[in-house]
Structure formats: structure tokens, C-alpha cells
Amino acid sequence: MREISFSEATLEAMAEEMERDARVFVMGEDIARQGGIFGQFKGLPQRFGTDRVLDTPISETAIVGAGVGAALAGMRPVVDMHFADFITVCMDEVVNQMAKIRYMFGGQCIVPVVLRAPDGIIRSAAAQHSQSLESWFLHVPGLKVVVPSNPADAKGLLKAAIRSDDPVLYFEHKALFPTKGPVPDGDHLVPIGKANIVRPGRDVTIVSYSMMLHRVLEAADKLAGQGIEAEVIDLRTISPIDFDAIYASIAKTHRLMVVHEAVKTGGVGAEIAARVAEENLDLLDAPIVRIGAPYVPIPFSPNLEKLVKITADDVTLAAIKLCK
Amino acid sequence: MNHDAEFLRHLYRRMISIRLFEEKIGELFLGGELPGFVHLYVGEEAIAVGVCANLTDQDYITSTHRGHGHCIAKGAQIRPMMAEIFGKKTGYCKGKGGSMHIADFSVGMLGANGVVGGGYNLAVGAALAAKMRKSGQVAVCFFGDGASNRGTFHEGINMAAAWKLPVIFVNENNQWASTTPYRTTNNIEDIADRAKGYGIPGVIVDGNDIFAVLETAKAAIDRARAGDGPTLIEAKTYRIKGHFVGDPEMYRTKAEVQKHLDENDPLKNFAHKVIGAKLLKQADLDAIRGEAAREVEQAVGEARQAPYPDEAELFADLYVEGVK
Ligand SMILES: Cc1ncc(C[n+]2csc(CCOP(=O)(O)OP(=O)(O)O)c2C)c(N)n1
Numbered sequence: 001m002r003e004i005s006f007s008e009a010t011l012e013a014m015a016e017e018m019e020r021d022a023r024v025f026v027m028g029e030d031i032a033r034q035g036g037i038f039g040q041f042k043g044l045p046q047r048f049g050t051d052r053v054l055d056t057p058i059s060e061t062a063i064v065g066a067g068v069g070a071a072l073a074g075m076r077p078v079v080d081m082h083f084a085d086f087i088t089v090c091m092d093e094v095v096n097q098m099a100k101i102r103y104m105f106g107g108q109c110i111v112p113v114v115l116r117a118p119d120g121i122i123r124s125a126a127a128q129h130s131q132s133l134e135s136w137f138l139h140v141p142g143l144k145v146v147v148p149s150n151p152a153d154a155k156g157l158l159k160a161a162i163r164s165d166d167p168v169l170y171f172e173h174k175a176l177f178p179t180k181g182p183v184p185d186g187d188h189l190v191p192i193g194k195a196n197i198v199r200p201g202r203d204v205t206i207v208s209y210s211m212m213l214h215r216v217l218e219a220a221d222k223l224a225g226q227g228i229e230a231e232v233i234d235l236r237t238i239s240p241i242d243f244d245a246i247y248a249s250i251a252k253t254h255r256l257m258v259v260h261e262a263v264k265t266g267g268v269g270a271e272i273a274a275r276v277a278e279e280n281l282d283l284l285d286a287p288i289v290r291i292g293a294p295y296v297p298i299p300f301s302p303n304l305e306k307l308v309k310i311t312a313d314d315v316t317l318a319a320i321k322l323c324k
Numbered sequence: 325m326n327h328d329a330e331f332l333r334h335l336y337r338r339m340i341s342i343r344l345f346e347e348k349i350g351e352l353f354l355g356g357e358l359p360g361f362v363h364l365y366v367g368e369e370a371i372a373v374g375v376c377a378n379l380t381d382q383d384y385i386t387s388t389h390r391g392h393g394h395c396i397a398k399g400a401q402i403r404p405m406m407a408e409i410f411g412k413k414t415g416y417c418k419g420k421g422g423s424m425h426i427a428d429f430s431v432g433m434l435g436a437n438g439v440v441g442g443g444y445n446l447a448v449g450a451a452l453a454a455k456m457r458k459s460g461q462v463a464v465c466f467f468g469d470g471a472s473n474r475g476t477f478h479e480g481i482n483m484a485a486a487w488k489l490p491v492i493f494v495n496e497n498n499q500w501a502s503t504t505p506y507r508t509t510n511n512i513e514d515i516a517d518r519a520k521g522y523g524i525p526g527v528i529v530d531g532n533d534i535f536a537v538l539e540t541a542k543a544a545i546d547r548a549r550a551g552d553g554p555t556l557i558e559a560k561t562y563r564i565k566g567h568f569v570g571d572p573e574m575y576r577t578k579a580e581v582q583k584h585l586d587e588n589d590p591l592k593n594f595a596h597k598v599i600g601a602k603l604l605k606q607a608d609l610d611a612i613r614g615e616a617a618r619e620v621e622q623a624v625g626e627a628r629q630a631p632y633p634d635e636a637e638l639f640a641d642l643y644v645e646g647v648k
Contacts (some may be wrong), residue, residue, distance in 0.1 A: 097437060102644070
């Protein structure tokens with residue numbers, strides 16, 4: 001299979017969907033002239049025109065609000081947030097409007113908007129350009145949240161998100177954009193809401209997503225060297241979470257770890273741990289382990305920043321302890 | 325005045341429907357029959373009806389927390405509106421929206437909004453969709469004087485002006501934002517002056533005179549349809565009723581309200597003009613009023629009898645594609 005980068009994969013998804021459906025368009029800050037900060041929109045204006053690839057003012061409430069309004073009027077907008085951190089500027093549009101409109105109006109309309117939100121730690125971007133805020137949106141009924149970890153899923157999930165009649169938040173890790181991987185040719189779709197068993201194993205289930213999936217896979221290699229076979233699940237979607245996949249796996253391994261880059265407090269791991277404890281505690285032989293960032297903003301100094309990053313060693317050591 | 329009698333009847337029918345609907349809602353609310361809050365539009369009928377008389381069902385509007393008048397003006401039906409305010413299954417939104425969230429997508433009414441200033445960008449987005457499709461549709465955003473101080477006002481109107489979108493911003497300056505008089509939170513006499521800052525026309529109109537509103541709105545709508553972009557219309561009016569039904573109105577005198585009602589009631593203005601010009605007779609107006617009153621009574625009767633939503637409705641319409 002051919003290897004392309006994560007950003008090229010999302011670009012292919014955009015181009016294919018814009019080709020397929022004239023209602024699809026994309027808008028955001030500096031996406032047309034610049035091609036997006038990560039090259040994820042390069043060439044789209046040349047191909048589809050600046051009427052469908054729009055450089056917006058720096059007006060997050062207007063961009064997202066207009067995306068929702070255009071969706072209500074029959075279009076299928078993709079909205080680029082520049083950095084996921086800036087969703088905070090337009091929380092009304094996301095939480096009160098985009099998420100609620102269909103339900104509140106008794107199903108009279110659909111809200112097929114995709115918000116693309118580059119998140120996660122890149123080198124010394126500091127507290128306002130490095131956050132992973134995905135868990136906030138699990139708490140808001142009406143949204144779907146996807147978190148691809150590799151180019152194939154990036155393409156397949158973006159295409160699925162654009163075709164979804166529901167609003168989707170698409171968190172793409174900034175550090176993943178240049179990473180390469182195999183991507184199937186043709187109309188490659190990944191269903192929203194389905195996790196992926198990336199590596200089968202019998203001793204411990206490690207659930208992760210996005211960038212951290214790679215740390216977990218490194219850890220799984222190390223663990224194998226020590227005789228521990230980890231089953232690694234890439235969630236791919238965190239709203240809704242594929243609990244069936246998690247339950248099936250812990251029925252086999254009887255141990256569960258969740259690993260994410262976002263702060264541990266109130267994170268996706270907290271939700272998974274709580275649900276498993278409520279519904280399937282009897283499948284477990286040991287307490288659930290959560291690995292997430294400490295409860296601080298992301299510091300600037302490389303020296304401090306590395307303290308909030310999760311490494312493969314963190315995962316490996318925790319897994320060894322859990323399996324003892 | 326060169327309107328034919330049939331059109332005048334239509335205008336009066338819509339205005340009197342709003343008045344009677346609203347008065348009835350106030351009565352029912354004080355009688356303890358209605359859940360939630362209700363904000364009445366009484367006294368502002370000429371604005372919604374005057375603007376919407378220039379629109380077709382294909383055009384869009386977005387509304388406010390004071391939205392019943394906008395709904396009726398745009399052609400929404402009284403019966404499902406009433407049922408919605410009762411929280412009944414037969415309401416426009418199956419009882420999930422209530423007074424502040426009535427929508428009728430079949431006539432381009434994209435919904436009332438519980439968030440002050442929440443509608444600007446939904447209208448901007450609908451106008452963007454219309455422009456992209458070259459459909460000739462326009463979008464109208466109704467908003468209050470208080471709402472004009474939200475940051476999203478600036479973002480929406482600036483983006484719409486920069487992109488020459490077919491959207492009309494209709495400010496209903498009723499002099500009050502809850503308990504706060506307009507002049508205490510603004511350093512300018514006229515909101516319409518802000519249009520200068522966006523390079524679009526800003527027009528002031530007597531919001532108690534439907535004929536003035538009709539004409540002003542027509543010019544703005546024609547301009548928008550011709551591709552010349554947005555207009556900011558400031559319709560000067562007055563909020564006759566309390567901010568919400570049950571408001572003790574400690575912040576103003578009864579005499580102030582009575583003065584406005586005596587001098588500037590848009591319904592009286594209308595009657596005076598059309599009878600004076602011998603276009604309609606008092607008997608015509610009385611007959612229309614009778615019809616409208618019967619319709620409201622019937623709607624109340626039906627809404628009282630209608631069932632509440634089934635429990636199974638709780639999870640319906642949250643997503644198009646199911647989520648457990
Ligand atoms: C963002 C937001 N802030 C505050 C409120 C509470 N609130 C509801 S109506 C209102 C006053 C709005 O005044 P205006 O826009 O002039 O409209 P009017 O009520 O006069 O029609 C306020 C403060 C709200 N619903 N939303």
C-alpha cells in the first residue's frame with residue numbers, strides 16, 4: 001500500500017468529498033492562501049475555487065456560527081479551527097447551537113458540520129496552543145468526537161465525518177500531521193463509533209487514541225520483550241465510545257489501562273473507568289489504571305513541558321506493575 | 325399608500341394574530357398553565373410582519389428569545405406553536421423546545437434562540453449557503469438592542485459585509501434589555517450608526533409603522549438579492565410588556581408605558597391609516613380580528629387536550645445516526 005502523510009491523507013479526504021458533493025465547502029483562517037498551517041488544505045483553492053475554500057476573518061463565533069447556519073440551509077460545511085484551543089472562543093456556537101439545534105427543534109433539521117481542530121502538544125507551543133480538550137465534548141450530548149491516530153484513519157474518519165448528518169468534532173494531533181503511513185486507495189471510509197483492535201494480546205487491555213496510541217504501541221513492543229502481551233485498542237471515536245470493543249477485550253485480558261495526552265482529571269479515561277466499574281467490574285482482576293497529563297496547563301520551557309508528556313516508558317512501567 | 329386590500333388584510337391578519345396569541349399566552353402563563361418562561365412581542369408586531377411580508381418561504385429568518393412574533397410573521401402555524409409552548413407532543417419541536425426555541429423549517433424559520441445574540445451567525449451562514457448556491461434567497465436576522473452589544477454582532481456583520489452576503493440585520497430597538505435602558509449601556513443614540521464601521525447601509529425606521537418597515541425592508545432585501553450585501557436596519561420601538569411574563573417592572577413607570585401605548589401602538593397606527601385612506605373598513609378589521617381570535621382559542625383548546633411527549637421521545641432526534 002502507498003504511504004502518505006497524515007496531512008496528505010486529510011487533504012485527499014477533503015478533495016474527494018468536495019469532488020463528490022458540491023455542498024461540501026471549507027472555511028477557516030488562512031486556509032486558502034496559506035494552505036493551512038500544516039499543509040492540510042494545500043491545492044484545494046486551485047482545484048475548487050475560493051468560493052468553496054474560504055479565508056475567513058479572525059472571528060471564531062462567526063466562522064462556527066455561519067457553519068451551523070449554512071448546514072441548516074442545506075450545505076455541508078467543514079470548519080477549520082486553526083488550533084483546537086480556539087474552540088474556547090466560540091463555545092456558544094459549539095455547545096448551545098451546533099449540538100442542540102436538532103434535538104431542540106424536534107428533529108426538523110440536520111446539522112452536518114465538521115469542526116477540524118488541531119490539538120495536542122507540539123514543541124513549546126505553551127499553554128494556549130497545546131491543549132487536548134476533547135473530553136469536554138463528551139459531556140455535551142449532540143456532538144460526535146473523532147480522534148484519528150494514523151493517516152488511514154485520518155482519511156477514513158474525515159470522509160465519514162463529512163458524510164455524517166450529525167455535527168462532528170475532528171481532533172487531529174498537530175504532531176501527527178507529518179507522520180507517514182499506509183492509506184488504502186479509493187473511497188476509504190472508517191465508521192464513526194467503531195474502535196480498532198490494533199494489536200491483539202491476552203494480558204492487559206490498553207485503550208488509547210490519537211498521538212498516544214503510538215506511545216502505547218512502543219510500550220507494547222517493550223512489554224512483549226518481558227513476556228506481557230498487551231491488547232491495544234485505538235478508540236478512533238470518543239463520542240460515542242465503543243464500549244463493546246472494550247468489554248470484549250477485558251473479558252479476555254481482565255486488566256485495563258487507558259492512556260491519553262489530556263489531563264487525567266475528568267478525562268476520557270475517567271469516563272471509561274467509571275463506565276466499566278458500573279457495568280462490568282466483575283470482568284477485572286485488578287484496579288483500572290489511567291495515564292494522563294498532570295493537572296497543570298502545558299508549560300513553555302522544554303524542561304517543564306517534558307514533565308507533562310506521556311512516554312512509552314510511563315506506559316510500560318504502569319503495565320508491568322498492573323500485570324504483576 | 326398603494327397596497328391592495330387583500331395585502332392589507334394579510335398584514336393585519338398576521339399582526340393581530342401575534343397580538344392575540346401573545347395576550348393569550350400571557351394570560352395562560354399567569355394562570356399557571358405554561359411551563360418555562362415567556363417573553364412577549366406585544367407592540368413590536370409591525371417589525372416582524374413588515375419585514376417578513378417581503379420574504380418567501382424559501383427565505384430564512386433567525387429569531388430571538390422573544391420569537392413568537394417572528395414565527396407568526398414568517399408563516400408558522402398557530403396550533404403547533406401553541407402546543408409547543410404547552411410542551412406538548414404536537415408542538416413544532418415535539419415539546420422539546422418551548423417558547424424560546426420554536427422553529428418551522430418548512431417556512432424558513434430557523435429557530436428562536438435562548439442565547440441573546442445567538443442568531444446572527446446562523447443567519448450569516450444561511451446567507452452564505454444562498455450565495456454559494458446562487459439561489460436568490462436572503463436571510464434576515466432579528467435581534468434586540470441588548471443583543472447588539474454581544475461580540476458576535478461585530479463578527480457576524482463584519483464577515484457578512486466583507487463577503488457581501490444576502491443577509492439583513494434587523495435590530496428591534498425596544499429601548500430595554502431586561503431591566504436596563506438602552507442609553508445606559510451605549511454611547512451612541514442610534515445602533516444604525518454602527519453600520520458605518522462595516523461599510524454597509526444603516527437605516528433607521530419607525531418600528532411602529534408597518535408601512536415604513538415594509539418599504540425599508542424591501543429596499544434592503546432587494547439590495548441583498550441583487551448581490552450588494554447586508555443592510556443594518558434599526559427599527560425604533562418600545563417594549564410594552566415586561567421583559568418576561570410576571571416581570572414586576574420596578575425599573576419604569578406605568579405612565580411611561582401607557583404613553584407609548586396611547587401614541588404608538590402599531591395596530592392602532594395601522595387601523596388609523598387604512599381606514600383614513602378608505603382602503604379597509606373597521607368592520608373588515610373586526611372580522612379579521614374575530615377570525616384570528618377563534619384560531620387562537622382553538623389552538624389553546626387543542627394544546628390543552630394534546631398529549632405530552634412519550635418517554636421514548638427523550639432520546640429521539642439527538643443524532644441522525646444512532647448512539648447508545
Ligand atoms: C448570552 C446571553 N446573555 C444573557 C442572557 C439573559 N437575557 C435574556 S434576554 C436578555 C435581554 C435582551 O435584551 P434585548 O436584546 O434588547 O432584547 P429584548 O428582550 O429587549 O427583546 C438577557 C440579558 C441570555 N439569554 N443570553
